[in-house]
Amino acid sequence: xxxxxxxxxxxxxxxxxxxYSPVPENIEEPWKVRFMDALIKMTSxxxxxxxxxxxxxxxxxxxxxxxxxxxxxxxxxxxxxxxTNFSDIPVRLYLPKKKSERQRPAIIFIxxxxxxxxxxxxxxxxxxxxxxxxxxxxxxxGVDYRLAPQYxxxxxxxxxxxxxxxxxxxxxxxxxxxxxxRICVMGDSSxxxxxxxxxxxxxxxxxxxxxxxxxxxxxxGLQSLDTFLPSxxxxxxxxxxxxxxxxxxxxxxxxxxKALLQAAxxxxxxPEGSRHLFKFVxxxxxxxxxxxxxxxxxxxVLGKLNDSYPALVDSRASPLLVNDSQLQSxxxxxxxxxxxxxxxxDSLIYxxxxxxxGVRVTHDHIEEGIHGALSFxxxxxxxxxxxxxxxxxxxWLEENL
Numbered sequence: 097x098x099x100x101x102x103x104x105x106x107x108x109x110x111x112x113x114x115x116y117s118p119v120p121e122n123i124e125e126p127w128k129v130r131f132m133d134a135l136i137k138m139t140s141x142x143x144x145x146x147x148x149x150x151x152x153x154x155x156x157x158x159x160x161x162x163x164x165x166x167x168x169x170x171x172x173x174x175x176x177x178x179x180t181n182f183s184d185i186p187v188r189l190y191l192p193k194k195k196s197e198r199q200r201p202a203i204i205f206i207x208x209x210x211x212x213x214x215x216x217x218x219x220x221x222x223x224x225x226x227x228x229x230x231x232x233x234x235x236x237x238g239v240d241y242r243l244a245p246q247y248x249x250x251x252x253x254x255x256x257x258x259x260x261x262x263x264x265x266x267x268x269x270x271x272x273x274x275x276x277x278r279i280c281v282m283g284d285s286s287x288x289x290x291x292x293x294x295x296x297x298x299x300x301x302x303x304x305x306x307x308x309x310x311x312x313x314x315x316x317g318l319q320s321l322d323t324f325l326p327s328x329x330x331x332x333x334x335x336x337x338x339x340x341x342x343x344x345x346x347x348x349x350x351x352x353x354k355a356l357l358q359a360a361x362x363x364x365x366x367p368e369g370s371r372h373l374f375k376f377v378x379x380x381x382x383x384x385x386x387x388x389x390x391x392x393x394x395x396x397v398l399g400k401l402n403d404s405y406p407a408l409v410d411s412r413a414s415p416l417l418v419n420d421s422q423l424q425s426x427x428x429x430x431x432x433x434x435x436x437x438x439x440x441x442d443s444l445i446y447x448x449x450x451x452x453x454g455v456r457v458t459h460d461h462i463e464e465g466i467h468g469a470l471s472f473x474x475x476x477x478x479x480x481x482x483x484x485x486x487x488x489x490x491x492w493l494e495e496n497l
Contacts, residue, residue, distance in 0.1 A: 124464035190229035199275035208285025210345035288316025368399035434465025
């Protein structure tokens with residue numbers, strides 16, 4: 097009886113939260129977003145409680161939930177799905193079954209999850225990659241990179257680079273019938289971060305220069321220097337992704353130190369000697385006027401932490417930190433942003449910088465959009481927004497790959 101009463105009480109609290117939790121007026125499918133927002137916030141509260149009493153770490157609660165959405169490699173009448181390894185790194189391959197008279201394009205997919213959660217084998221990503229392979233008659237490679245905090249920076253990046261370099265071998269491309277001139281790297285959220293970094297590194301590597309035709313970034317996070325951009329302030333509490341949750345999870349890629357978390361929440365986490373880097377992320381110079389609104393730029397406080405965290409000043413962790421000369425040669429770029437997203441401004445700054453140096457950029461901005469919508473394309477919470485994002489990305493690939 098006590099268990100049933102507790103479950104009933106929890107359900108009532110969740111239902112009340114769904115009804116009264118405010119969401120932006122123009123958001124798409126507000127009731128579904130309210131429900132998902134409430135569910136994530138309640139999970140965060142439970143995770144915080146469990147961590148405080150020593151039962152489970154904060155991120156382990158979310159990992160347990162996301163593990164419920166993992167899928168097996170099930171082939172269908174159109175696509176052969178295979179789980180294999182490129183050397184010792186797990187990948188999932190989506191291979192069209194029908195014969196093709198010419199070589200196929202390839203998309204290398206890097207999943208999101210704040211470097212801590214998720215897998216390319218999650219149901220929503222499996223659907224996306226299966227759809228992509230079928231719609232474009234393309235080979236799709238999903239990368240199952242190592243996750244923090246067990247494997248911290250630069251483990252995830254190293255895995256992604258290794259997989260892409262392995263795949264770009266002539267013998268591997270020939271084995272899967274891939275056209276070496278039609279390869280795109282794509283990722284969402286922190287997967288977009290990894291895509292941006294991987295593309296920068298490969299394009300500046302003489303051996304792999306111009307091997308990637310295009311990159312596609314879906315609402316990526318691109319810097320950790322300034323945690324008080326206008327979008328951080330406007331969408332501090334979400335919906336779906338809050339500023340605190342973003343920082344709490346993403347800092348695990350750098351360190352489990354709680355002092356770093358608290359400093360980052362106050363925007364006082366950067367070390368002395370990093371002031372020269374802020375010109376690359378200064379939103380007062382680089383953000384389009386319509387997004388500045390009435391916000392006032394204040395430079396973050398430096399040197400508050402005793403310990404040193406080299407990843408904070410490493411452009412491999414924050415791809416916005418590279419010089420313009422390293423951006424000039426980047427390939428065709430697609431970036432999708434959502435208005436109601438605390439990390440929206442990272443992308444808007446990147447778009448400005450890329451266009452300033454002549455990179456061809458296609459930018460889709462969804463005014464009714466929320467962060468993570470691409471992950472919510474399966475019951476029980478099905479968002480049509482996720483399919484809209486998928487279709488925009490696929491349409492761009494059809495025209496450009």
